[in-house]
Amino acid sequence: MLVLTRKLGESIAIDDHIKIVVVSIKGKQVRLGIKAPKETKIHREEVYKAIQDQNEEAAQSDITSLSDLTSDLNKK
Incomplete structure (x- = not known):
């Protein structure tokens, strides 16, 4: 630094x-x-971390939803 x-x-x-x-x-x-x-993104660090956490949660729920869909399709 x-x-x-x-x-x-x-x-x-x-x-x-x-x-x-x-x-x-x-x-x-x-x-x-x-x-x-x-076009340069500027955030306070605590705001940036909150955005990252929300993005990780959204990505995780997308994976879970996709797994559930795949499981449902395989049952049919």
Whole structure:
């Protein structure tokens, strides 16, 4: 992991298309502004993990449903 130190108003560039700016600092909280192309998905980590969990659950239920269908067809 790359660790950088930035001051208020300073930024970090990622490739040619993403820029992260320190917008404000209040106590232990840092507000970041992110400039990126619209097609770039940006999520807070806890939201990203929730999306992954939901996708895994959906994929698992699809497999179960498919197994049930196959079982039902084999019975006929």
